[in-house]
Every structure is written in structure tokens, then in C-alpha cells.
Amino acid sequence: MELNRLQQILARVYTDAAIRRLLLDDWPRFAELFDLSAVEADALRPLSISPRCRSQLIDFGDALISKRWHAVRALLPKSATIGGALFDESFRQYASSAPPFPGVHKHQHDALAFFAHLAADDRWRSLPRWQRELLDFEAADLHARVVPRRLRIRLYLTSFVELPAFLRSGRAPENVREKRSLVTWIRLAPSRPLKRRIWPLG
Amino acid sequence: MRPSARDDRARCAALDREPTTNGGRRPDSRVAQAELPTLGVGIGYRSAFAGELLLQQKRVDFLEIVADHYLDANAERRAELARLRGLFTLVPHALDLSLGGVEGPDPRYLEQLAALIELVEPPWWSEHIAFTRAGGVSIGHLAPLPCTNAALDQLCANIERVRAVIHRPLVLENVTYVIDLPSREMDDATFIARLLEASDCGLLLDVTNLFINARNHGFDATDFLDALPPERVVQLHFVGAKRRGSQWVDSHADPVNEEIWQLLGEVMRRFPVKGAILERDANWPRFAELAGELERARALGREAGRWS
Ligand SMILES: [Fe+2]
Numbered sequence: 001m002e003l004n005r006l007q008q009i010l011a012r013v014y015t016d017a018a019i020r021r022l023l024l025d026d027w028p029r030f031a032e033l034f035d036l037s038a039v040e041a042d043a044l045r046p047l048s049i050s051p052r053c054r055s056q057l058i059d060f061g062d063a064l065i066s067k068r069w070h071a072v073r074a075l076l077p078k079s080a081t082i083g084g085a086l087f088d089e090s091f092r093q094y095a096s097s098a099p100p101f102p103g104v105h106k107h108q109h110d111a112l113a114f115f116a117h118l119a120a121d122d123r124w125r126s127l128p129r130w131q132r133e134l135l136d137f138e139a140a141d142l143h144a145r146v147v148p149r150r151l152r153i154r155l156y157l158t159s160f161v162e163l164p165a166f167l168r169s170g171r172a173p174e175n176v177r178e179k180r181s182l183v184t185w186i187r188l189a190p191s192r193p194l195k196r197r198i199w200p201l202g
Numbered sequence: 203m204r205p206s207a208r209d210d211r212a213r214c215a216a217l218d219r220e221p222t223t224n225g226g227r228r229p230d231s232r233v234a235q236a237e238l239p240t241l242g243v244g245i246g247y248r249s250a251f252a253g254e255l256l257l258q259q260k261r262v263d264f265l266e267i268v269a270d271h272y273l274d275a276n277a278e279r280r281a282e283l284a285r286l287r288g289l290f291t292l293v294p295h296a297l298d299l300s301l302g303g304v305e306g307p308d309p310r311y312l313e314q315l316a317a318l319i320e321l322v323e324p325p326w327w328s329e330h331i332a333f334t335r336a337g338g339v340s341i342g343h344l345a346p347l348p349c350t351n352a353a354l355d356q357l358c359a360n361i362e363r364v365r366a367v368i369h370r371p372l373v374l375e376n377v378t379y380v381i382d383l384p385s386r387e388m389d390d391a392t393f394i395a396r397l398l399e400a401s402d403c404g405l406l407l408d409v410t411n412l413f414i415n416a417r418n419h420g421f422d423a424t425d426f427l428d429a430l431p432p433e434r435v436v437q438l439h440f441v442g443a444k445r446r447g448s449q450w451v452d453s454h455a456d457p458v459n460e461e462i463w464q465l466l467g468e469v470m471r472r473f474p475v476k477g478a479i480l481e482r483d484a485n486w487p488r489f490a491e492l493a494g495e496l497e498r499a500r501a502l503g504r505e506a507g508r509w510s
Contacts, residue, residue, distance in 0.1 A: 001385055003352040004304040007345075008337030010383075015339055046384040053381065059449060060380040064343050070484060100342025102335070104270045104298070104311070110342075145276060193277045 001043035009034055009044065013057070017096035020061050023048050065095045071107035072114055075142055079115065079135045082127070090118050108146040115139040133158040137183065144185035144194060152185040161200045235404055235433050238371065239325050240509050241291060241477035243500040245492060246439075248482075249282070254489035259289055261493040263500075266479045269294040269327070273314040287322065293437070293477070294319055294327045301360045301374070302347040303333035316367045325476075326371040326436060328406045329364075331357065331397065346379035349386045349393035354400060361401045373404035373436045378411045378452045382419060390415065391429035404436035407473070408481075409466050413459075414443050414450040423465055427472055435473035440466050440499065441481045454483035458495055466499060470506040478503065 012019050012034075022030040027048045031041055047053045069091050073080040080087050094117045101109040115135075118124050124132070133156045144152050159179035180201040187194045242263030247255070255262065265286060272283050272294075286292060296315055299307045319327055332344035347353040361372065376394060388396075398405055407430075416423040442456030458466075458480075469475070478499050480492060503509050 003348070003350070003356060004336075006348065006383075006385065007304055007333055008339075010345065011336035011339040011341050014341050014343070014345060043385050047381070053384070056381040063380060063451070064341070067343060074484075100340050102340035104273045104314075106340065106342060145278075187277075191277055191280075193281070 001040050005040060006043070009040075013047075014060060014064060015099040017061060020057065024054055024057065064100075065092060068095050068100060068107070068110055072111045075108060075111040076115060076135075076138055078138045079118070082131050082135060083118065083124070086121070086123055087118065090114075090121060090124075094118075105146050108142060112139060112143055112146070130158045130163065134160075134163065140183070141185070141196065144187070144196070148187070148190055150187060154183050156181045156183065159200060160198045235436055235474070235476075238404075238436060238476050241293070241325065242509050243478050243496045243503065244290070244293075244480075245496060246295070246479055246481045246483070247286065247292075248486075250486055251489050251492070252282075256289070258489055258493055261496060262290065263496075264291040264293060264477060266293045266295050266328075266481075267322075269296040269315055269318055270298060272318055273311065283322075291325070292322050293324045293479075294322055295375075296327065296329045297344070298334050299329050299360070299364065300332075300334040301329050301364070302331060302353055302357050303335055303360070304356055305335055306360050307364060308335070312364060312367060319368050319370055324370060326373050326404065327368070328373045328375055328437065330375045330377050331394065332377050344377045346377055346381070346383065348383040349388050349390060351387060354393065354397055357397055358401050361403065371404060371436075373406045374398070374401070375406035375439065376408055376411050376415075378414045378418075380418070380449070389421070389429075391426040395429050395431055398431055398434045403434070405430065405434050406437045406439060407435050407469060407475075408439035409469055410439065410441050410443050410452060410462055410481075413462050413465055414452055417450045424468065427469065430473070432473050435469070436476050438466065438469060438475055438478040439481045440478060441483075453485075454481055455485035457487075457491070458498075463498065463502075467502045467506070470502045470508055475503070475508055 013023055014020075019030070019033070022033065023044075027045070030048070034040075036044065047057055069088070072091060073087075083090070091114055094114050095110075098110075098113065098117075100106055101113070103109070119132075119136070119139075137154070137156065137160065140152065140154050157180050160181040160183065162179060182199040182201055183196065184199065185194060185196050244262050244264035244266060245255075247265045247267050267283070267286065272279055275283070294315075298311060299315070301307070330344045332346060334341050334344060347357070364372065374394075374397065376390075394405065397403070412423050412426060415421075416426065440458060440462060441452075441454050442458045443450050443462065444453045444456050445451075466478070470478075480495055480499065482492060486492070500509070
């Protein structure tokens with residue numbers, strides 16, 4: 001089988017859970033989707049029928065998602081901790097249909113796209129406001145580091161100046177929403193450092 | 203009939219006749235292994251332990267940096283790179299050239315990587331024997347290549363393209379694979395040995411990847427070592443591996459297993475390696491514990507006469 005065709009088909013199988021399922025469970029439709037010649041079908045059929053190949057393929061698909069999950073957790077650690085099982089379950093759902101991003105900032109873009117997916121989930125919206133705002137702040141901070149823009153401003157109802165002290169003392173963080181915060185991210189030029197400031201609004 | 207190393211080299215030499223950007227000089231990307239400096243034992247740099255590393259820098263002989271982290275980098279990353287360059291010898295480790303891909307390296311990525319390598323001036327740099335893109339899809343992982351003649355030709359063609367713009371010695375790393383692709387024409391060791399000879403590259407032998415592949419695919423790691431051209435083994439990677447169900451996985455998150463220490467010692471005794479890197483990516487203990495692993499690896503190299 002020609003190397004080019006093999007790589008193109010494998011790339012789709014590795015990154016798209018629906019196509020992987022077709023290969024495992026519906027060979028005729030898989031063969032039709034890629035318009036496989038007899039030689040190509042002979043080369044790829046073992047992946048579909050050999051029990052060893054099938055389990056290897058499932059393991060590989062899982063490993064790819066797990067690798068992305070680890071990278072995204074590292075970039076959004078607060079969201080991962082506060083979101084808990086919802087974060088993990090939602091990531092699996094997101095990643096099985098969203099292929100990885102290309103380029104050197106692929107994990108950062110993956111994290112931002114996943115955050116948008118998560119923020120649209122009803123269960124996420126039922127979290128206390130201070131938690132949602134803290135996580136929005138985390139994603140906005142990541143965005144500011146990755147996407148070149150000179151100025152970014154966000155207004156929060158939570159006081160990010162007081163929140164760390166509330167969390168340390170174990171007091172109910174809900175109370176910190178009485179004081180709002182304005183957060184600015186400024187990078188005057190790509191070669192200049194990013195400056196983030198939290199402005200308490202009282 | 204199985205092609206010989208000479209046939210492989212002839213095929214690559216034909217590709218080599220394309221014009222080079224360094225005035226037709228023999229590119230120094232082919233510097234003989236014996237001429238490379240001995241670096242000792244270091245660690246793959248991760249920002250997570252940056253603070254502790256600076257405090258214990260004397261326990262680290264050199265650093266491997268993930269090249270991709272410094273391409274298209276913001277000011278913070280560039281400042282970090284400048285700091286590291288002032289303290290350590292750096293060896294860039296690239297992830298996304300897709301050296302085995304039929305589409306070849308992405309020109310923008312290659313250009314940025316070349317600029318980084320020119321800036322860092324490493325004794326060598328490394329990439330993987332894998333493909334990461336095909337048909338416009340980015341796989342986000344080092345996907346294994348089928349061990350075929352066509353894959354060897356593709357690797358050689360891409361390596362020559364890369365050498366036209368990056369004039370530092372390239373060493374190639376063996377990856378783990380979960381799926382044993384059905385179109386295999388030769389075993390892993392033959393594939394890698396022929397690739398090294400044909401492309402005239404060094405090997406970054408990931409000892410942990412070798413251990414994992416040997417266990418998962420039922421071959422003997424020492425048979426694999428027997429097939430390698432000793433003078434081409436330049437650098438090593440090592441880290442712990444973990445068993446998940448019936449499979450070993452390269453989680454890069456565990457202390458080095460006793461069996462991997464044994465294999466690392468065997469590799470150090472057999473090959474004139476110039477450096478070894480602990481490649482830990484997650485689940486970091488205190489840096490002192492990592493430094494202990496570096497010291498154990500350094501002692502293995504010392505016993506084997508690789509460094510003093
Ligand atoms: Fe490695």
C-alpha cells in the first residue's frame with residue numbers, strides 16, 4: 001500500500017473516534033469512505049479483524065486523548081481541580097470529535113477550545129460564580145500568553161485581590177463578589193513582556 | 203532481495219546532489235560521532251522545576267530543551283532561553299518535523315527550528331523517527347512508521363531537505379508504538395540500522411522506549427542492540443515506565459525501573475555515547491530525587507568509561 005495513502009488514512013483513524021469505530025465495527029462503510037482499492041483493503045483489514053490489532057488501535061486512540069488531557073490539565077490546573085470529574089468527562093467527549101490543533105501552540109489552542117466547550121455546559125454554569133470567574137480568569141490569562149494582542153480587559157464581580165486570602169482561611173468565597181475586579185493584560189509589542197494587573201474596584 | 207546499506211546510501215546520495223545553502227560544502231550536519239563532544243548526564247528541561255534546577259545546577263551536565271517551546275515564542279520564553287543558554291549546554295529536541303511524513307516538514311516550522319538551532323549553537327540536535335501530519339490532519343503525537351523500504355526512502359528525502367537548512371548534526375530517536383502496522387517488511391532494529399547508515403545520522407537511543415517496545419511486542423532488547431551500528435549511538439533517553447493492564451506505557455512520570463537501569467548500563471557498556479538525558483514530563487518529585495537518578499546514570503557511564 002502506498003505510504004502516502006497509509007499515512008492519510010491512519011491520521012484520520014488515530015484522531016477521529018467516529019472513523020475509528022467504523023474501522024472496528026463497520027468495515028464495508030470504512031472501505032467505502034476511503035474508497036479503498038483491493039490492495040489497500042488487504043493491507044488495512046487486519047486492523048479491523050485481528051483481536052490484537054483492534055485492542056492496539058483502541059489503546060492508541062485512548063493514549064492520544066490521554067496525552068492531550070494531561071497537557072490541557074497542566075495549562076488549566078484550577079479548572080481541572082474545581083471541575084473534577086466534569087472536567088475529565090467533558091474533555092473525553094470534546095477530544096473524541098475535535099482533532100488536535102496543528103502548530104507549536106497546539107496544546108494551548110486545545111485548552112482554549114476545550115474551555116469554550118466546557119463553559120457552554122449547563123453543569124458548568126451551575127458552579128458558584130466565584131468559581132466560574134476564577135476559571136474564566138485562568139483561560140483569559142492563557143489566551144493572553146498565546147494570542148498576540150496588545151490589550152485585553154475583563155471585568156469580574158469577584159474580588160481577585162481578596163480571593164486568595166478567603167481560600168486560605170477557609171471562609172466562604174461567595175462573599176468576595178461584593179468587590180469587583182478589573183483585570184488588564186498589556187503587551188506593548190511581541191518582544192515585550194506581558195504585564196497583568198488586577199485593579200480592585202471596591 | 204534485501205537491499206544492502208550501500209544501496210540505501212546510494213539512494214540517499216542521489217537526493218544529496220540537490221543544491222545546498224552552504225555553498226556546496228560538505229554540510230557539518232554529518233560530523234562524525236567520534237568528533238562530537240562528551241556532554242555527560244542531563245535532564246529534559248521543564249519550567250515546572252526551573253527554580254530548583256537553578257539551585258542545583260552543578261548536578262546537571264547539560265539540558266535538552268523541547269525546541270517547539272521556543273519557536274514562535276513570546277518574550278517570557280525568549281528570556282527563559284537566554285537564561286538557560288548562559289548556564290548550560292543546550293540540545294534542542296524537535297517534535298513536529300514529521301520526518302517520516304510523505305508531506306515532508308512544514309516550511310515555516312523548519313525555518314523557525316533552523317533559527318533556534320542557529321541561536322543555540324548545540325553540538326547536535328534531535329528529532330523522532332515518526333510522522334505527525336498527513337492529509338492536512340495534525341495527529342498531535344509521534345505516530346510510528348511502517349518498517350518498509352518506502353518509509354526509509356521518505357525519511358532520507360526529508361532528512362536531506364532538513365539538512366539543506368540546518369547545518370548541525372542530527373540524531374534520530376526511536377519511538378514507542380502501540381500498533382504493529384500490518385505492512386512491515388523488516389524488524390525494528392534492521393529498519394533503524396539501515397536508516398542510520400543511509401541517512402548518515404546518529405541515534406538518540408531512548409532506552410525506555412526500547413524496553414517498552416520489547417516487552418509489548420515480544421522481542422529481545424539485546425538482539426535489538428546487537429543490530430545497531432555502535433559508532434552511531436550518540437545520545438540516550440531514560441525514564442521510568444509503567445504497566446497498564448497487559449501493556450507497558452511511556453508515561454514519563456515515574457522513577458526509573460530497575461530493569462531499565464540494567465538496560466541503560468548495558469547500553470552504556472556497548473556504545474560510545476556522548477550524553478544521556480532523564481526525560482521526566484510529569485509527577486515530579488523534589489529535584490534532589492531527580493538529581494539522584496542523574497548521579498546513578500553518571501556512575502554507569504563512568505564505569506563504562508564514557509566520561510570521567
Ligand atoms: Fe524519548
